[in-house]
Amino acid sequence: MLIVQKYGGTSMGSVERIQNVARRVAxxxxxxxxxxxxxxxxxGETNRLLGLAKEISPQPDxxxxxxxxxxxxxxxxxxxxxxxxxxxVAARSYAGWQVPxxxxxxxxxxxxxxxxxxxxxxxxxxxxxVIVTGFxxxxxxxxxxxxxxxxxxxxxxxxxxxxxxxxxxIFTDVDGVYTTDPRVVPEARRMNVISFEEMLEMASLGSKxxxxxSVEFAGKYQxxxxxxxxxxxxxIPVDEEMHSGTxxxxxxxxxxxxxxxxxxxxxxxxxxxxxxxxxxxxxxAYSILGPVAAANIDVDMILQNISQQGMTDFSFTVNRNDFAxxxxxxKTQIGPAVGAGEVVSDDKxxxxxxxxxxxxxxxxxxxxxxxxxxxxxINIQMISTSEIKTSVLINDKxxxxxxxxxxxxxxxxxxxxxAEA
Amino acid sequence: MLIVQKYGGTSMGSVERIQNVARRVAxxxxxxxxxxxxxxxxxGETNRLLGLAKEISPQPDxxxxxxxxxxxxxxxxxxxxxxxxxxxVAARSYAGWQVPxxxxxxxxxxxxxxxxxxxxxxxxxxxxxVIVTGFxxxxxxxxxxxxxxxxxxxxxxxxxxxxxxxxxxIFTDVDGVYTTDPRVVPEARRMNVISFEEMLEMASLGSKxxxxxSVEFAGKYQxxxxxxxxxxxxxIPVDEEMHSGTxxxxxxxxxxxxxxxxxxxxxxxxxxxxxxxxxxxxxxAYSILGPVAAANIDVDMILQNISQQGMTDFSFTVNRNDFAxxxxxxKTQIGPAVGAGEVVSDDKxxxxxxxxxxxxxxxxxxxxxxxxxxxxxINIQMISTSEIKTSVLINDKxxxxxxxxxxxxxxxxxxxxxAEA
Numbered sequence: 001m002l003i004v005q006k007y008g009g010t011s012m013g014s015v016e017r018i019q020n021v022a023r024r025v026a027x028x029x030x031x032x033x034x035x036x037x038x039x040x041x042x043x044g045e046t047n048r049l050l051g052l053a054k055e056i057s058p059q060p061d062x063x064x065x066x067x068x069x070x071x072x073x074x075x076x077x078x079x080x081x082x083x084x085x086x087x088x089v090a091a092r093s094y095a096g097w098q099v100p101x102x103x104x105x106x107x108x109x110x111x112x113x114x115x116x117x118x119x120x121x122x123x124x125x126x127x128x129x130v131i132v133t134g135f136x137x138x139x140x141x142x143x144x145x146x147x148x149x150x151x152x153x154x155x156x157x158x159x160x161x162x163x164x165x166x167x168x169x170i171f172t173d174v175d176g177v178y179t180t181d182p183r184v185v186p187e188a189r190r191m192n193v194i195s196f197e198e199m200l201e202m203a204s205l206g207s208k209x210x211x212x213x214s215v216e217f218a219g220k221y222q223x224x225x226x227x228x229x230x231x232x233x234x235x236i237p238v239d240e241e242m243h244s245g246t247x248x249x250x251x252x253x254x255x256x257x258x259x260x261x262x263x264x265x266x267x268x269x270x271x272x273x274x275x276x277x278x279x280x281x282x283x284x285a286y287s288i289l290g291p292v293a294a295a296n297i298d299v300d301m302i303l304q305n306i307s308q309q310g311m312t313d314f315s316f317t318v319n320r321n322d323f324a325x326x327x328x329x330x331k332t333q334i335g336p337a338v339g340a341g342e343v344v345s346d347d348k349x350x351x352x353x354x355x356x357x358x359x360x361x362x363x364x365x366x367x368x369x370x371x372x373x374x375x376x377x378i379n380i381q382m383i384s385t386s387e388i389k390t391s392v393l394i395n396d397k398x399x400x401x402x403x404x405x406x407x408x409x410x411x412x413x414x415x416x417x418x419a420e421a
Numbered sequence: 422m423l424i425v426q427k428y429g430g431t432s433m434g435s436v437e438r439i440q441n442v443a444r445r446v447a448x449x450x451x452x453x454x455x456x457x458x459x460x461x462x463x464x465g466e467t468n469r470l471l472g473l474a475k476e477i478s479p480q481p482d483x484x485x486x487x488x489x490x491x492x493x494x495x496x497x498x499x500x501x502x503x504x505x506x507x508x509x510v511a512a513r514s515y516a517g518w519q520v521p522x523x524x525x526x527x528x529x530x531x532x533x534x535x536x537x538x539x540x541x542x543x544x545x546x547x548x549x550x551v552i553v554t555g556f557x558x559x560x561x562x563x564x565x566x567x568x569x570x571x572x573x574x575x576x577x578x579x580x581x582x583x584x585x586x587x588x589x590x591i592f593t594d595v596d597g598v599y600t601t602d603p604r605v606v607p608e609a610r611r612m613n614v615i616s617f618e619e620m621l622e623m624a625s626l627g628s629k630x631x632x633x634x635s636v637e638f639a640g641k642y643q644x645x646x647x648x649x650x651x652x653x654x655x656x657i658p659v660d661e662e663m664h665s666g667t668x669x670x671x672x673x674x675x676x677x678x679x680x681x682x683x684x685x686x687x688x689x690x691x692x693x694x695x696x697x698x699x700x701x702x703x704x705x706a707y708s709i710l711g712p713v714a715a716a717n718i719d720v721d722m723i724l725q726n727i728s729q730q731g732m733t734d735f736s737f738t739v740n741r742n743d744f745a746x747x748x749x750x751x752k753t754q755i756g757p758a759v760g761a762g763e764v765v766s767d768d769k770x771x772x773x774x775x776x777x778x779x780x781x782x783x784x785x786x787x788x789x790x791x792x793x794x795x796x797x798x799i800n801i802q803m804i805s806t807s808e809i810k811t812s813v814l815i816n817d818k819x820x821x822x823x824x825x826x827x828x829x830x831x832x833x834x835x836x837x838x839x840a841e842a
Contacts, residue, residue, distance in 0.1 A: 015476045052500055055436045057507040064506070067514055068499035071492035078489035079473055085485070086478040093488055097518070098563055142519055 001166040002034045006156035009043035011230035012076045012172045013239055022083035024234035029089055031238040034124045038134045038156040038234045039080055041072025062107035066146045073133035081131050092123055093131040101137035103145045110145035115162035147243055150211030158213045168223050171230035176246035177209055179412035180264035184400050187413035191246050196263045199248045201355040201389045222250045261356035261410040264403050268350045268396055270324035274315040277341030280307040282291035287338050297322045307389055323347050350396035355389045366390045372409040378402055422587040423455045428575030430464035431594045432651035433497045443504035445655035446550055451509050453657040455545045459555045459577040460501055462493025483528035487567045496556035502552050513544055514552040522558035524566045531566035536583035553580055571632030578635045582642035589644050592651035598630055600833040601685035605821050608834035612667050619683045620669045622776040622810045643671045644686035682777035682831040685824050689817055690773045692744035695736040698762030701728040708759045709735055718743045722805045744768050771817035776810045787811045793830040799823055
């Protein structure tokens with residue numbers, strides 16, 4: 001089989017850990033698989049480099065930041081190649097530009113356009129393990145680009161997609177995707193299988209296991225992704241490792257019909273703003289949200305109250321980082337422009353979501369959610385729904401309580417409810 | 422003018438120092454010059470990277486070592502670009518492969534074949550300072566290569582040669598080339614001008630100011646080189662800086678005829694071996710030195726005694742690092758093969774040389790050297806001469822004494838003896 005393996009910064013964090021990665025890769029190679037490895041920079045290295053840049057300039061040039069940051073993966077990739085050869089495995093490392101991994105020119109957040117696998121394939125054919133630096137590529141002008149934080153996940157998936165790999169293994173410091181954060185709910189269970197759509201919702205809602213773009217990419221190109229731990233014994237049998245962790249699959253039939261809710265996601269990065277007493281005229285939502293979007297602020301949940309005497313209250317949530325800018329915009333521009341009353345705000349809110357592909361065909365899921373929260377005395381401030389997700393905004397002091405109650409109510413701690421591959 | 426400036430690892434050793442380099446470069450840019458900067462890695466970084474590789478493998482693969490080591494200059498170059506932009510100077514950094522700097526494929530000690538200056542020139546025309554990573558290039562197969570220790574000097578000279586720069590300034594932690602090492606002779610004087618040939622002899626004999634290959638390169642392409650300090654105030658006037666340090670020139674008329682000896686070089690990296698009682702047949706020198714060369718051991722001084730009764734003693738010197746290998750070779754292979762007697766050796770020797778382009782046309786220079794040493798009671802073990810140099814091998818405990826006595830005898834502490842530009 002052709003296997004792409006991605007190792008995160010923690011897995012590459014020291015000489016000893018790099019040697020362990022090499023042992024693991026060597027084991028797969030010895031079992032007859034063709035292996036392409038995509039490593040991150042050694043943990044701390046990217047921050048060290050960007051820290052130097054920040055010491056020099058508060059707003060470093062983005063092209064030069066990418067030149068700088070890309071060195072981290074180049075170094076770790078070369079070290080891994082050296083470690084593999086030390087263990088008797090032929091190996092060769094390539095920087096993104098050498099493959100090449102072609103991207104657009106959006107420095108620090110570039111998108112992969114294409115990957116030429118000629119060189120990688122020739123090396124694989126000759127028996128080598130090929131190491132491709134994560135996180136980076138080259139644009140049309142020959143400048144180095146990087147894909148942004150977590151970009152190595154995307155690099156790995158893109159390589160797997162370009163090569164039609166049988167599976168892309170994401171080795172990280174957790175052993176899979178859980179029904180919710182085990183630090184909040186000790187009974188949280190690792191899922192053996194999750195669908196791409198569910199993973200997408202889990203990732204975007206704050207389960208930080210995989211970079212969201214990599215999941216989108218995997219879904220688009222139907223690359224089977226597996227998240228698994230690099231902290232286990234590197235010499236456990238390949239057959240066993242091949243079934244560990246969590247498989248993120250695009251094949252729906254791998255999920256049993258009984259799985260209604262797969263996981264609970266939550267996020268504290270929320271803030272709510274409300275414009276009071278807005279004249280309820282056609283186009284008012286656009287008058288309010290247009291300028292917000294123009295200021296490059298992402299709006300998440302939106303609520304427009306039922307109109308009373310031609311007036312309404314209009315609420316929406318933004319990321320807490322954008323809270324101050326949003327408030328300023330509402331008070332100085334948007335509020336006066338639409339003739340609204342006062343602006344009220346709350347940055348002590350959290351979003352809790354239930355996610356499950358089975359929700360599509362099951363009724364009563366949302367109502368169980370609402371009933372559970374009501375029984376705990378938790379007030380729901382806003383609601384948003386999609387086909388496979390229901391989210392509520394609540395006072396953030398109740399967040400953990402809500403997550404635990406919902407985890408129990410949807411019986412996520414019970415193995416039998418969960419689908420198995 | 423088009424000026425290439427090279428900054429060593431010490432000059433780039435911290436955020437503050439990089440900011441100082443940026444100030445210096447900005448000053449030259451503001452004075453209307455086109456500036457290409459070639460920085461080394463931050464001091465300690467190359468050793469840190471190679472140390473990681475050595476921890477993983479005692480003999481790391483050379484291609485991967487170059488992948489690894491090349492990251493040091495890429496990072497420092499990007500940081501310098503950021504520092505320049507912070508000071509309002511448009512700048513852009515390029516890795517060797519981006520220029521491209523084409524080399525052969527001799528990893529860790531590659532030689533530059535050609536430099537394409539199209540990209541650099543376009544940036545200069547548009548008013549940018551261009552930064553080119555020192556120490557590295559790309560081979561025909563698209564692999565990263567490095568030029569070996571001190572290779573950034575060579576990179577700078579090669580860029581200057583390719584672009585026909587008006588001058589190549591090598592900024593380092595000393596303020597020029599001295600008549601000898603000031604730590605040994607406090608009266609040593611900085612030279613304002615030295616010829617390439619003299620510099621070549623001084624460099625190869627242990628004056629570690631410039632990498633020897635960079636001097637050869639500068640001589641070959643007639644690039645005016647200036648060695649000067651990066652530790653002075655970065656904002657001293659350009660006109661003043663342009664005349665500081667030591668100019669290494671290919672124009673002989675810049676040297677006054679009176680300069681007979683320019684400097685005293687010395688080296689303790691020597692070891693002497695002697696094959697006793699060698700049958701003095703035609704071709705015996707080749708029988709002895711052929712296998713030594715085949716073992717990749719550089720031989721420096723050679724002495725074959727006058728033959729007595731068809732037998733001779735044959736001595737030569739090698740670098741102290743090759744001493745053990747050479748002895749082994751002589752005892753087990755060469756000695757038996759040529760029918761020699763015992764092998765004797767001495768690794769407590771030093772080489773002292775007087776260097777001066779004026780020696781070509783002056784007689785009596787060597788005899789003043791020998792007389793001076795005799796007066797100090799220093800025995801000369803071997804002698805070698807070239808057009809512009811006379812070297813002697815002596816007991817290494819007399820090395821400093823010899824250097825001081827010669828420095829005085831040739832009046833190198835006297836300004837009037839020394840040529841001026």
